[in-house]
Amino acid sequence: MKGKRLLAALMAGAMALGMTACSGSGGGSSSGGGGNSGGGSSASDFPSKSVTIIMPWSLGGGPDTIARQVASYGDKYLGVPVIVENKTGGAGTIAMNAALQAADDGYTMVVANGPLFSLTPSFQNVNYTLDDITPLIGMRTTEFxxxxxxxxxxxxxxxxxxxxxxxxxxxxxxxxxxxxxxxxxxxxxxxxxxxxxxxxxxxxxxxxxxxxxxxxxxxxxxxxxxxxxxxxxxxxxxxxxxxxxxxxxxxxxxxPSFKDQGIDVEFTGMDYFAVRSSVSDDAKAKLTEFIQKVYADEDFQKFMADLGMEAWPATEDEIKSMISDQTEAMKAYIPLLK
Structure with a gap:
C-alpha cells in the first residue's frame, strides 16, 4: 500500500514539473509585448531573424536597385539577412498597406516616398496617414x-x-x-x-x-x-x-531645369526607409543605425557614385518637413489633372 502511495506521489510530482516547464517554454500565448515581442525575443535580442524591406516599385528601378544594395549588407552590419520583397501597383499603396498589416515587431521595413502622402490621397481612397509610419532615414532625392x-x-x-x-x-x-x-x-x-x-x-x-x-x-x-x-x-x-x-x-x-527654360513646373521628390509607427524605439534605432553604417561604407559609396547619385541620410523630421512642403506644392498641380 505504501508503495502505491509513493508511486502516486512521484507521478504527481513529475506532472507538476512538466506543467511548470511548459508554462515557461514560450509555447502558447506570449507573456506580454503584443506585436513588439518579435516572436518571444526581448528588445535586446532584436534582430534575431531576417528583416524584410517591402518595395512598392518594380525590379531594376532606382529605389529597388539601392534597396537591394543596402540589403546585401544585412549580415555585415545588422547580423541577419535582409531581403527585398516587391509589391507593386496602386501608386505604391499596395506596398504601404502590406507594410501596415505586417506585425509591428521591427522585422518589416518599407521604402516610401512623399507622394504616397502628398499626392496619392487626392486620386485614391487610402486607409493610412503619415501618422501610421515613422520615417527612419532618407534613401535618395528623386531627380526626375x-x-x-x-x-x-x-x-x-x-x-x-x-x-x-x-x-x-x-x-x-x-x-x-x-x-x-x-x-x-x-x-x-x-x-x-x-x-x-x-x-x-x-x-x-x-x-x-x-x-x-x-x-x-x-x-x-x-x-x-x-x-x-x-x-x-x-x-x-x-x-x-x-x-x-x-x-x-x-x-x-x-x-537644366524646366524652370530655367521658362516653364513653371518644379518638383523634388524623395524615397526613404520607414516602419510602422508602433514599432519599438529600440528596433527603430537599430534599423536606422544599420542603414547609417551601410551609407558610411566605402564600397556602398562607390556603388552610389557609379549610379551618379549619393545617399540621402535625412532624419525623420527632415523627411516629414519635405512631405509637408510637397503637399503644399501639389495643390497647384492636382487641379490640372482632374
Whole structure:
C-alpha cells in the first residue's frame, strides 16, 4: 500500500514539473509585448531573424536597385539577412498597406516616398496617414529627367512643340498612373506646354526606359540609375529636369531645369526607409543605425557614385518637413489633372 502511495506521489510530482516547464517554454500565448515581442525575443535580442524591406516599385528601378544594395549588407552590419520583397501597383499603396498589416515587431521595413502622402490621397481612397509610419532615414532625392530617344530627332522642348504642331500626339512613358509622382509631373509639363500627349503607364522605371529605347513611346521620365548609361552612350537626350536649380550628373554634365527654360513646373521628390509607427524605439534605432553604417561604407559609396547619385541620410523630421512642403506644392498641380 505504501508503495502505491509513493508511486502516486512521484507521478504527481513529475506532472507538476512538466506543467511548470511548459508554462515557461514560450509555447502558447506570449507573456506580454503584443506585436513588439518579435516572436518571444526581448528588445535586446532584436534582430534575431531576417528583416524584410517591402518595395512598392518594380525590379531594376532606382529605389529597388539601392534597396537591394543596402540589403546585401544585412549580415555585415545588422547580423541577419535582409531581403527585398516587391509589391507593386496602386501608386505604391499596395506596398504601404502590406507594410501596415505586417506585425509591428521591427522585422518589416518599407521604402516610401512623399507622394504616397502628398499626392496619392487626392486620386485614391487610402486607409493610412503619415501618422501610421515613422520615417527612419532618407534613401535618395528623386531627380526626375525627361528623356527622348536620339533617333527620334526630338532633342529639345522646342522640337516637341514643333512635332505637336504637326498634329502629332506625344506618347510618354510613366512609372504609374494618377497619384504617382512621375505621372503627375510629366503630365503637368505637357499641360503647361499645351501639347497633346498620351500617358502610357509602366510598372517601373526600367520598363519605361525599355519602352523608350524600343521606340514604343516618344518620351519617358526617369532618374539617374536607370537612364544614365543610355545618355552617356548617346542613345537618349535629356530635355530637362524638374529640380529647380538643375542637376549635375557624373558622365553627363549639367541638366537644366524646366524652370530655367521658362516653364513653371518644379518638383523634388524623395524615397526613404520607414516602419510602422508602433514599432519599438529600440528596433527603430537599430534599423536606422544599420542603414547609417551601410551609407558610411566605402564600397556602398562607390556603388552610389557609379549610379551618379549619393545617399540621402535625412532624419525623420527632415523627411516629414519635405512631405509637408510637397503637399503644399501639389495643390497647384492636382487641379490640372482632374
Amino acid at each position: 529627367v525627361v528623356l527622348t530617344n536620339s533617333k527620334s530627332g526630338l532633342a529639345s522642348i522646342d522640337d516637341l512643340k514643333a512635332y505637336a504642331a504637326k498634329g502629332n500626339t506625344i506618347k510618354y512613358a510613366t512609372t504609374g498612373g494618377p497619384g504617382n509622382d512621375s505621372y503627375t509631373m510629366i503630365s503637368v509639363l505637357f499641360k503647361k506646354l499645351g501639347i497633346p500627349a498620351e500617358a502610357i503607364p509602366y510598372d517601373g522605371g526600367q520598363d519605361a526606359i525599355n519602352a523608350l529605347s524600343g521606340g514604343h513611346v516618344d518620351v519617358a521620365i526617369g532618374s539617374p540609375p536607370v537612364y544614365r548609361d543610355y545618355v552617356i552612350n548617346g542613345e537618349f537626350n535629356c530635355l530637362g529636369t524638374f529640380i529647380p536649380d538643375g542637376i549635375d550628373v557624373d558622365g553627363i554634365g549639367h541638366i
